[in-house]
Amino acid sequence: xxxxxxxxxxxxxxxxxxxxxxxxxxxxxxxxxxxxxxxxxxxxxxxxxxxxxxxxxxxxxxxxxxxxxxxxxxxxxxxxxxxxxxxxxxxxxxxxxxxxxxxxxxxxxxxxxxxxxxxxxxxxxxxxxxxxx
Amino acid sequence: xxxxxxxxxxxxxxxxxxxxxxxxxxxxxxxxxxxxxxxxxxxxxxxxxxxxxxxxxxxxxxxxxxxxxxxxxxxxxxxxxxxxxxxxxxxxxxxxxxxxxxxxxxxxxxxxxxxxxxxxxxxxxxxxxxxxxxxxxxxxxxxxxxxxxxxxxxxxxxxxxxxxxxxxxxxxxxxxxxxxxxxxxxxxxxxxxxxxxxxxxxxxxxxxxxxxx
Numbered sequence: 001x002x003x004x005x006x007x008x009x010x011x012x013x014x015x016x017x018x019x020x021x022x023x024x025x026x027x028x029x030x031x032x033x034x035x036x037x038x039x040x041x042x043x044x045x046x047x048x049x050x051x052x053x054x055x056x057x058x059x060x061x062x063x064x065x066x067x068x069x070x071x072x073x074x075x076x077x078x079x080x081x082x083x084x085x086x087x088x089x090x091x092x093x094x095x096x097x098x099x100x101x102x103x104x105x106x107x108x109x110x111x112x113x114x115x116x117x118x119x120x121x122x123x124x125x126x127x128x129x130x131x132x133x
Numbered sequence: 134x135x136x137x138x139x140x141x142x143x144x145x146x147x148x149x150x151x152x153x154x155x156x157x158x159x160x161x162x163x164x165x166x167x168x169x170x171x172x173x174x175x176x177x178x179x180x181x182x183x184x185x186x187x188x189x190x191x192x193x194x195x196x197x198x199x200x201x202x203x204x205x206x207x208x209x210x211x212x213x214x215x216x217x218x219x220x221x222x223x224x225x226x227x228x229x230x231x232x233x234x235x236x237x238x239x240x241x242x243x244x245x246x247x248x249x250x251x252x253x254x255x256x257x258x259x260x261x262x263x264x265x266x267x268x269x270x271x272x273x274x275x276x277x278x279x280x281x282x283x284x285x286x287x288x289x290x291x292x293x294x295x296x297x298x299x300x301x302x303x304x305x306x307x308x309x310x311x312x313x314x315x316x317x318x319x320x321x322x323x324x325x326x327x328x329x330x331x332x333x334x335x336x337x338x339x340x341x342x343x344x345x346x
Contacts, residue, residue, distance in 0.1 A: 001158070002154060002155075002157070002158065002159065002160060002317075002318055003158060003159045003314075004159060004160070004161065004314030004316075005159035005160055005161040005314065005337060005338075005339045005340070006161040006162070006312040006313050006314045007161070007312055008159075008161070008339070009141070009161055009163070009312070009337045009339060010163065010310060010312075011143055011161075011163040011165060011310070011333075011335040011337050012165055012167060012310075012333070012335075013145075013165065013167060013333040013335070018167050018333075019167075022134065025134075026134065026135060027134065027135045027136060027137035027140075028134060028136070028137055029136065029137040029138040029139075029140070029141055029143075030138075031141075031142070031143040033143060033144055033145065035144060035145060035150050035151075058308070096190070098142065098143070098144075100137075100138040100139055100141070100142075101136075101138050102135075102136035102137065102138045104136075105134070106134060120144070120145040120150075122143040122144075122145070122335055123143075124137060124141045124143050124337050125137075126137045126140070126141060126339070127135075127137075
């Protein structure tokens with residue numbers, strides 16, 4: 001039994017320069033999907049965010065890397081690092097698998113910079129504000 | 134804004150890529166126009182496949198998913214499938230589980246019998262025809278057991294490929310998206326594109342079985 005989720009989610013290709021407007025939902029995920037039959041063992045991907053343009057709320061302004069807040073009481077003065085995912089031989093994305101994550105406190109617009117290669121970089125927005133779902 | 138990571142799966146489903154939607158209870162196919170221009174042409178057909186008999190993680194043969202047209206005219210290219218089979222004669226020497234082939238791809242499975250005569254069937258394969266439906270009652274072409282003599286009145290209904298066509302009158306507007314789901318999909322789905330390559334075709338699987346979300 002499979003039912004419809006149409007209308008309850010939005011989905012985007014967010015491989016830069018494409019982007020997603022996640023402001024229409026309460027929750028989101030960025031998904032790196034390896035739909036090939038081989039592990040992906042290289043790649044550096046930076047999550048970038050942008051507020052809306054001052055002239056048009058539907059258009060992103062300037063993108064910049066999102067910052068990941070250190071957790072577990074970092075030393076005072078610790079600079080927040082960029083939201084970067086590094087895929088390597090020790091931390092691959094296995095064949096026919098995917099990696100999902102979300103950066104806290106994102107901007108209205110998000111995208112992922114990096115060489116995607118055979119990786120599909122997608123964003124899904126759920127709990128849409130307009131439908132209450 | 135909270136995280137939805139781990140509660141959804143997402144796939145690029147532009148053929149030949151595909152999605153396995155079985156890990157979730159709900160799914161949607163999203164046709165996203167992330168360009169600044171309307172998309173005014175192209176036909177996108179939703180295809181499905183069961184798992185390969187040799188590997189349940191790999192799709193078998195692909196075919197367009199079929200829909201029962203509702204609330205709108207039946208497309209000119211519609212074909213017909215059987216959606217009901219009424220027993221006219223029960224025949225003899227049948228057993229539960231036997232399959233009865235009726236031609237045009239229609240296969241029935243014997244569900245109940247009485248002294249070898251068929252008293253109930255289910256539709257194992259609805260078949261496919263175009264044009265005029267065969268005259269009832271329909272006799273079997275063959276059966277998997279030794280049964281003979283059963284005949285059926287078949288009810289044929291119009292069906293059509295699950296496809297979306299964009300045109301100047303029905304465009305996919307710039308920076309918008311269209312979300313659909315076809316009833317009774319297969320384990321694997323993908324979208325075959327005959328048109329604009331600037332469209333992003335994404336499947337989202339939600340309410341994942343493993344997480345209970």
